[in-house]
Each structure stands twice: as structure tokens, then as C-alpha cells.
Amino acid sequence: QKKNLYQKNGFFNKTLSHTHLPIENYRAPTIEQVDLFFRLINDSTKTPLLVHCGGGKGRAGTMLACYLAVYGFQSPSAQEWTQPFMSAGEAIDKLRQLRPGSIETEEQERFVHTFVSTVWKRQSPLPPLPAEPEGIPLDIEGQLDGNIDLVMLCGLPGSGKSYIAQEMLVRDDRWTIVSQDEARSRDTC
Structure with a gap:
């Protein structure tokens, strides 16, 4: 029964990812x-993206109010961005109409105002990506020959393995990434 529901809704055989942003309860x-x-x-x-916190109102509401202020009810790619879609106060009001009780503390409310102000100042929803440093030699320990065909990255979760793998792929599309993060299974690796 569940399999049919997942197939009907397009979830069957889809990759899901999880990003945890640790924010203390009732904080911004x-x-x-x-x-x-x-x-x-x-x-x-x-995308699509699910945003949630413990109760689904405070921390999640703060994130969603920031989204509403910047993009309104449009997807980011659906518009040419020139300025926030609405003020922080309007975004908070709209969110509370949709989900009463959203944004639970004054700190969270102030933060939405601070974020919208930040977006106005930088004239972009996102800060520019930092440029890669130039002229810095790569330090390599050991000897490398020109026939490298395997790079194995080992480290703790969150240590940057996936980032390094993606950056290698950006620089040379001949690489293939095999990652339990992408495959959702250690057996694949």
C-alpha cells in the first residue's frame, strides 16, 4: 500500500537528503x-525542501519568514531578484496568517528584521561566494604521478569530504564520485 502511495506521489526511488542546522530552541x-x-x-x-524544528513554529517559522520577505510566494528561480519582496513585518504577518503562533520569541522576530536589512545592504539574497585563492601552491606529501585514477577521502562526518569531491568534479568532469551520502547506503561503497 505504501509503495503505491510513494509511486503515485513521485517519492519512490527518490534520493532524500537531510541538512541539520543546529539552532537552540526559542533562539534565532x-x-x-x-x-x-x-x-x-x-x-x-x-528541492522540494521540508523545513521543520521541534514544534514547527519558532525556528522553522523564522527561516520561512526570511524566505517570504526575500522571495514572497515565488520560487527563487521564478523571478529576477532586485529587492526583498516584502518587509520583515509583512512577512511575519503573512506567516502568522498561514500558521498562527509562528515565530515564538522577540529574538526571532528581531532576527527577521536583521536578516532583511542584511539582504538590502548586500543587494542580494545570498552573499557572493569567495574567490578561490590564486598563486598558492598545492602542498603534497609524497609522490604523485600523472596517472591517478582513485582518490579515497576518509574523515569524520562534516569534515568536508563531499565538498572536496564536488570541487574535484568541478575542476575535472572525468572523476566519478561514489559516496554513501549520495547512494544512501554503505553497501554501495
């Missing part, structure tokens, strides 16, 4: 956390 996120949230929203491989 940081600007950087909302920037990361916006990067996820702007990445079509990461």
Missing part, C-alpha cells in the same frame, strides 16, 4: 545559517 538562527538555507533553496537538486 545566524545570518550564515539562513544563507546556507537559501543556498539549499536555490539548488534545484535539493
Whole structure:
């Protein structure tokens, strides 16, 4: 029965990913956390996106109010962005009409105003990506020959393995990434 429901709704054999942004209960996120949230929203491989917290009103509501203020009810790619769609106060009011009780603390409310102000100042929903440093030699320990055909990245969760793998792929599309993060299974690797 569940399989048929998943097939009907297009969820069957789909890859799901999870991004945890640790925000203490009743607190506001940081600007950087909302920037990361916006990067996820702007990445079509990461959508649709589910936003949730413990109760689904405070921390999640703060993130969604920031989204409403910047993009309104449009998808980020559906418009040429020139300025926030609405004020922080309007976004909070709209969100509370849709989900009463959203944004539970004054700190969270103030943060939405702060974030919208930040977006106005930088004239973009997202900060520019930092340029890659130029002229810095790569330090390599050991000897490498020109016939490298396997790179194995080992490390703790969150240590940057997936990022490095993606950056390698950007620089040379001949690489193939085999990752339990992407395959959702250790057996694949």
C-alpha cells in the first residue's frame, strides 16, 4: 500500500537528503545559517525542501519568514531578484496568517528584521561566494604521478569530504564520485 502511495506521489526511488542546522530552541538562527538555507533553496537538486524544528513554529517559522520577505510566494528561480519582496513585518504577518503562533520569541522576530536589512545592504539574497585563492601552491606529501585514477577521502562526518569531491568534479568532469551520502547506503561503497 505504501509503495503505491510513494509511486503515485513521485517519492519512490527518490534520493532524500537531510541538512541539520543546529539552532537552540526559542533562539534565532545566524545570518550564515539562513544563507546556507537559501543556498539549499536555490539548488534545484535539493528541492522540494521540508523545513521543520521541534514544534514547527519558532525556528522553522523564522527561516520561512526570511524566505517570504526575500522571495514572497515565488520560487527563487521564478523571478529576477532586485529587492526583498516584502518587509520583515509583512512577512511575519503573512506567516502568522498561514500558521498562527509562528515565530515564538522577540529574538526571532528581531532576527527577521536583521536578516532583511542584511539582504538590502548586500543587494542580494545570498552573499557572493569567495574567490578561490590564486598563486598558492598545492602542498603534497609524497609522490604523485600523472596517472591517478582513485582518490579515497576518509574523515569524520562534516569534515568536508563531499565538498572536496564536488570541487574535484568541478575542476575535472572525468572523476566519478561514489559516496554513501549520495547512494544512501554503505553497501554501495
